Amino acid sequence: MYAYTKQDQRIVEERAAQYKDQTHRYLNGDLSDDEFLVLRLQNGLYLQRHAPMLRIAVPPGMLSTKQLRKIAEISRDYDKGYAHISTRQNIQLNWPALEEVPDILQELATVGMHGIQTSGSCIRSTTSDEYAGVAKDEDIDPRPYCEIIRQWSTLHPEFSMLPRKFKISVTGSPKDRAATQTNDIGIQVLSNAEGEIGFQVRAGGGLGRTPILGPVIKDFLPEKHLLTYLDAILRVYNRYGRRDNKYKARIKILVKAMTPATFAEKVEAEWLRNKDSATTLTNEELARIKAFYTPPHYEKLEASQVSFLEQCETNAEFHQWVLTNVSPHKAPGYSIANINLKACATAPGDISAENMELVADLADCYSFGELRTTHRQNLVLADVKQTQLFELWVELYKASLATANLGLITDITCCPGGDFCSLANAKSLPIAEEIQRAYKRIDTANDIGELELNISGCMNACGHHHVGHIGILGVDKKGSEFYQVSLGGCSTDTTSLGKILGPSFTADEVTGVVEKCVNVYLENRQDKERFIDTYRRIGINPFKERAYEKAN
DSSP states (O other): OOOOOHHHHHHHHHHHHHHHHHHHHHHTTSSOHHHHHHHHHTTTEEEOSSSEEEEEOOTTSEEEHHHHHHHHHHHHHHSSSEEEEOTTSOEEESOOOGGGHHHHHHHHHTTTOOOTTSSSSSBOOOEEOTTTTTBTTOSSOOHHHHHHHHHHHTTOGGGSSOSSOBOEEEEOSSSOTTOGGGSSEEEEEEEOTTOOEEEEEEESOBOTTSOBOOOEEEEEEEGGGHHHHHHHHHHHHHHHSOOSOGGGOSHHHHHHHHOHHHHHHHHHHHHHHHSSSTTSOOHHHHHHHHGGGOOOOOOOOOGGGOOHHHHHHHOHHHHHHHHHHEEEBSSTTEEEEEEOOOOTTSOTTEEEHHHHHHHHHHHHHHSTTEEEEOTTSOEEEEEEEGGGHHHHHHHHHHTTOOOOOTTSTTSOEEOOGGGTOTTOSSOSHHHHHHHHHHTOSHHHHHHHOSOOEEEESSTTOTTOGGGSSEEEEEEEETTEEEEEEEEOOBOSTTOBOOEEOSSOEEHHHHHHHHHHHHHHHHHHOOTTOOHHHHHHHHOSHHHHHHHTOOOO
């Protein structure tokens, strides 16, 4: 992973010092609430329902064990002994005291971490595929380009006060684990017929109040022009994006209003004026950044030497974990091990300080001292020898971190909802827990198979409900909590937005509705169809009829 230079480190340290002074001035009454609002947001601090929430950047979802141990330490010293993995691969603290946040940022700076641009109307932390660099199906490693974007966008003076927040995602695999179509800019790294590296660029995607999938505006952008083209997109958005209405200020609204073709023409014209500028990437700079992402020293292992298959035959629980939580690796004899943070009756994405330290120890022992955060609020050890999978599983099992349900109905993606967030219309966590309890038998969840269930507590869609196979949205109806259910969403290579079933349901009805929808799927699936495949084949009507049928 990228190692901060002296310049990077100086920026982080100076930013933490600036924020300490800003907080001191605010607490002394020298800054108004409105003046402090912008400053705290661009350092990742929100004021939530019960306490501030600090969002820590993890670009692009990669952590060293030293960094994770520091977060564990901070969570004990300044919070309630746990942290939360967000759906944009960041890490959040839910209970810091406002006056102590500057101290937290200075602690984070000692390990090259920060909250810079994790919030505010600026370019947010760039996200990517949690399997980047190791996935067996990957064409080109996207991580160097994420780092190039991070360096370009950090404290960029021209783009620090955009009409609204701005999110960029990069993938290098045909299976889009980075949800590029639902970002303001989505980038697919690829090569053309001549073998030259470049990018397919999408713009104008996003979820929230008006969900839109980003259209392609550039089929192939040469590698060296990554930043010059991003400059052009941001300048067109900055110039034409609405600032009079925050609900219409996102780039997706601008692209839709202009039409993608017209927007692309304006970007192209802006780009052609400045394509050969200071931000044109040189071969030397590309090589410098790519050097940070060379593969670790993998041992030469033969698949035939792997003994973990025998352990699968003698231990059913380990076998189940391998089936669900272990993914193919590009290096022979290695696997990707997913640590699921969705044990029943625990908030999805939460992890205690003790378990953070344990996972750091395991990453040091089994995965070259690195780990990843995921869009689905889990953790990944990306480089585990298959011969060591059983040893790793035993350690995870002892810590109750071996929940074997990755990609199943209980692997729920869920925002903190009304239990924490001041923007939420309804609670999310109790709904997630009730559904998990309904399907806690692993054989039941296995029979259902791959099913992505996402829950958001409000239209901001932090739980990405629009792209869940089953999506649940909390809504307010005259002061009461209700839930809208949608079906057919997907965020991978066949990205789609879910369709709303119909009128919303009470909290007591939601799990029953989910069960009815699952039963329709089980009754109609063919061969080994996933839920999403059956839905696309038979349409929404059979699900709608069952969901609203009256009990006899």
